[in-house]
Structure formats: C-alpha cells, structure tokens
Amino acid sequence: DVKVTQSSRYLVKRTGEKVFLECVQDMDHENMFWYRQDPGLGLRLIYFSYDVKMKEKGDIPEGYSVSREKKERFSLILESASTNQTSMYLCASSFPLTGDSPLHFGNGTRLTVT
Amino acid sequence: QKEVEQNSGPLSVPEGAIASLNCTYSDRGSQSFFWYRQYSGKSPELIMFIYSNGDKEDGRFTAQLNKASQYVSLLIRDSQPSDSATYLCAVNSGGYQKVTFGTGTKLQVIP
Numbered sequence: 650d651v652k653v654t655q656s657s658r659y660l661v662k663r664t665g666e667k668v669f670l671e672c673v674q675d676m677d678h679e680n681m682f683w684y685r686q687d688p689g690l691g692l693r694l695i696y697f698s699y700d701v702k703m704k705e706k707g708d709i710p711e712g713y714s715v716s717r718e719k720k721e722r723f724s725l726i727l728e729s730a731s732t733n734q735t736s737m738y739l740c741a742s743s744f745p746l747t748g749d750s751p752l753h754f755g756n757g758t759r760l761t762v763t
Numbered sequence: 764q765k766e767v768e769q770n771s772g773p774l775s776v777p778e779g780a781i782a783s784l785n786c787t788y789s790d791r792g793s794q795s796f797f798w799y800r801q802y803s804g805k806s807p808e809l810i811m812f813i814y815s816n817g818d819k820e821d822g823r824f825t826a827q828l829n830k831a832s833q834y835v836s837l838l839i840r841d842s843q844p845s846d847s848a849t850y851l852c853a854v855n856s857g858g859y860q861k862v863t864f865g866t867g868t869k870l871q872v873i874p
Contacts, residue, residue: 684864689771691866692807692851707861739806751797752853752862754806 652676653755655740661761668727670758672740680743681723682752683707683715685736692739698723730762767854769865777873782839784868786852789833795855796828796835801867802848810850811837842872 656671674681682697684707694707696715704715712734716724723742727734737759741752766789776782784798795814799807813819813826813835825838835854839846849867856863 689866692864694861694863697861705861751809751812752799752807754808757806 653740653742653753655738655755655758657758658756659759659761661763662727662730663763664731666727666730666762668730668760668762670725670727670738670740670760672723672725672742672755673721674723674740674742674753675721676742676744676753677720678742678744678753679720680750681717682741682743683713683723683725684739684741685709686739686757687736695725730760732762734760735762736760767852767863767865769850769852769868771866772869773871774868775871775873776842778842778844780842782842782846782870782872784837784839784850784852784870785834786836786854786865787834788852788854788856788863790854790856791830791833793830793833793854793856795862796826797853797855797862798824798826798835798837799851799853799864800848801851807851839870842870844872844874846870847872 653674683695684692698704698717714726740755743750768787797812798810801807811826813828819826823840827836851867852865
C-alpha cells in the first residue's frame with residue numbers, strides 16, 4: 650500500500666511565524682500535491698510538483714511556498730503565518746505523470762494560527 | 764474557472780437502500796473522474812474512477828459518466844451505516860493531474 654506521511658497531525662503557531670509542513674511518500678511517485686480543506690470550500694490546490702525541484706502553482710498559492718529537494722519529500726512553507734491560513738492541510742501523491750492516476754492522501758495536518 | 768458542483772446534503776437514506784450521489788462539471792475537456800470517500804476527521808480515500816461514458820461497477824458501487832451532459836454520479840447499493848461519510852467528486856481537466864474537487868455530499872445511512 651502507498652503510504653503518505655505528514656509529519657504533524659496538529660500544529661498551533663503564532664501569527665508571523667514561519668511554518669514548515671512536511672510530507673513523505675514511499676512509492677516513488679512523481680507527482681506530489683498540497684491541498685487545504687475548509688468547510689464549505691472543499692479541497693483547494695495550493696501547489697504541486699511533478700519532479701524533483703519542479704513546482705507549479707495551484708489555485709491558491711498566495712502566502713505559501715514549496716520545496717522538493719528529494720523525490721519522496723514535499724514541503725509546504727508558510728512564510729509568515731496568518732490567521733486565515735488556519736485550515737486542514739492535506740498532502741497527496743500520485744503516479745504516473747499523466748492525468749489518469751488517483752491521488753493518495755496523507756492523514757492531514759490541522760494547523761491553527763493564533 | 765473550472766468548477767465541480769455537488770449538492771452538500773446531507774443525503775439521508777435507510778439502510779439497504781440505494782444512495783445516488785451526483786456531480787456536474789463545467790470543463791468539457793475533462794477526461795478523468797474520481798469519487799473519494801472521506802470519513803469525519805480522516806483524509807479522502809479513492810472509491811472509484813471512470814474515464815469512459817457509461818457505467819463502471821465495483822462491488823456495491825457504480826460510477827456513471829455522461830460527458831455530453833457533463834455529469835458523473837455514484838450509486839451505492841445496499842447502503843450500510845458504515846457508508847456514512849462525505850463523498851467527494853474530483854475531475855481532472857488537464858495534464859499533471861491538476862484535479863478540481865467538488866465540496867462533497869454528506870451521506871447519512873440510517874439503520
């Protein structure tokens with residue numbers, strides 16, 4: 650089974666802090682994704698990566714950046730956390746490069762910014 | 764803006780009945796369609812995917828796709844209380860799997 654592991658299940662951070670969310674997958678997937686999920690808004694794509702050191706903006710990239718230095722690891726960075734970034738963050742991976750492979754999700758990180 | 768629309772529910776069905784979940788999408792170029800199930804407090808998990816017009820069956824689940832009408836549906840036969848969850852419709856309209864999700868339909872199966 651594919652395993653996508655997010656480093657933290659719950660995080661509480663203060664406004665203005667730099668926040669790192671880590672995600673690791675063990676199936677050699679090319680594609681990795683970061684989504685946030687909010688009630689009534691559903692899952693929204695923040696960033697995705699289809700190869701090491703490659704990244705593409707999703708629908709809501711403002712206030713976020715990403716890093717993919719190794720194939721198995723995809724990090725989401727909140728440069729200066731704000732209260733409107735309080736959300737559930739979901740990492741996902743998929744294989745292959747074409748658009749017909751399902752997403753495998755991690756367990757999520759619930760981030761609260763106070 | 765590519766959109767995927769779902770009725771938020773809740774959709775309540777009695778145990779043993781057929782649950783019908785619907786989804787419409789705006790991009791006629793969409794090619795891949797997915798149904799995910801999400802239990803409260805958990806992450807989404809794939810139930811089914813469909814690419815071609817028509818029906819695709821997997822156990823108690825049937826996905827239906829009609830590209831001309833731009834809708835995809837999920838039927839759950841013999842619904843069980845364990846099927847109670849939010850069901851997310853997802854559509855891939857382009858390369859590199861830039862998938863757009865609907866907001867989900869909450870299903871409640873009443874024992």
